[in-house]
Each structure stands twice: as structure tokens, then as C-alpha cells.
Amino acid sequence: MTESNSHKEDPSGNSTKRLVKVLVIIGIGIPVLVELMTLFNLINVQIFEGEQEVNQQNESIAELRAIEEGDTLFADYSNALTINLLRIKVSAQEWRFALGLNSVDSLVQQQLQVKVDSLKLQSGKILSGTGNNPWEIDDTVPLAMSAEWELPNGDIPGILYISSFQYIESDSTKRIQQEIPLGKIPVRYNQE
CATH class of the missing domain: 2.60.40 (Immunoglobulin-like)
Structure with missing residues (x-):
């Protein structure tokens, strides 16, 4: 009998472990997501928007250096x-x-x-x-x-x-x- 009772898991312990895991994922995930978005914006501005800018320049601005x-x-x-x-x-x-x-x-x-x-x-x-x-x-x-x-x-x-x-x-x-x-x-x- 004691063996079957020891194998049962405490439901409050599981929910606490699950909550800690979720909080750790959120705590690490949000800063990583912000840094990745910033990196993507930098890459987008430096690489892709430079090509679009050349193709879409207004003629009056193109005349000026x-x-x-x-x-x-x-x-x-x-x-x-x-x-x-x-x-x-x-x-x-x-x-x-x-x-x-x-x-x-x-x-x-x-x-x-x-x-x-x-x-x-x-x-x-x-x-x-x-x-x-x-x-x-x-x-x-x-x-x-x-x-x-x-x-x-x-x-x-x-x-x-x-x-x-x-x-x-x-x-x-x-x-x-x-x-x-x-x-x-x-x-x-x-x-x-």
C-alpha cells in the first residue's frame, strides 16, 4: 500500500513546477524576442530598404545630391x-x-x-x-x-x-x- 501512495504525485506540486517553467520561459523569451525584433529592423533598414529607396526615388530629390x-x-x-x-x-x-x-x-x-x-x-x-x-x-x-x-x-x-x-x-x-x-x-x- 505504501508503494502505491508514494507513486501518486501531488497535484499542487505539479502546478507549482508548471508555473515556474512558464515564468522562466516568459522571463527569457520576452527579452530575446525584443532583441530579435530590433535585429530584424536593423537588417531590414540596412539591406532591403536601401534597394527600395533607389528604385522609388522621387525625380526632384534624385536631381539633388x-x-x-x-x-x-x-x-x-x-x-x-x-x-x-x-x-x-x-x-x-x-x-x-x-x-x-x-x-x-x-x-x-x-x-x-x-x-x-x-x-x-x-x-x-x-x-x-x-x-x-x-x-x-x-x-x-x-x-x-x-x-x-x-x-x-x-x-x-x-x-x-x-x-x-x-x-x-x-x-x-x-x-x-x-x-x-x-x-x-x-x-x-x-x-x-
């Missing part, structure tokens, strides 16, 4: 700027677009006023300019400024609309606006 890191904005004006940072920072929680600019001429950097009017993503969505994303100013020579925008996951910027305020005389300025198609933007994964 895409700007990349190291290129100069407002080159024909006194307050020319060099792009020193152009990145998409990806983490498990968010995607961020970082833009950094340097003043080319250290003599006019005190008069430098730049505003990003908006940022058009490849999905067609428009993000507001530097109003919600103030420039971080580094008072080095040449003057450096940077700003970041939060992006929808998997979406990357296509066109930057930017304005520079050029001083004509001591008391007047002229607003110069440019539509800048962005070239291939490096994507950097930040593990947090």
Missing part, C-alpha cells in the same frame, strides 16, 4: 555649416536621429542662428524641427551644435528642412531655407 557626414550646408553664404554628426542611434526602447553641425568660419560664429524647420521620414511622416529639440551648443572653435529627434522604430529620415539666418547688415537678417535630401545615415546600436 544626398548630403552625408562631412558635407557643407549653406556653402554660398557667410554662415556655412559642416555636418559633423549624422547618426541613427538604436536601442531596444527607441530610435533616435542625431544631427551635429560645425561653423566653418570662426569669425562669424557669434552671429550663427540655425533652425531645423522639420524632418521628413521615409514613411512620409513629418517631425517638428528644433522647437522641441533645442540645440546643444559647444562653444569651441569652430562652434559646434547638435540635436536629437525620437523616431518611430524602423523609420529613418529622408529629407531635412533647415534654415540659417544670415546677417546682411548690423541690424537686419535674411532667412535662407534649404531642403536637404539625406544620404545613407549610419545606424549605431546602443545596448542598454
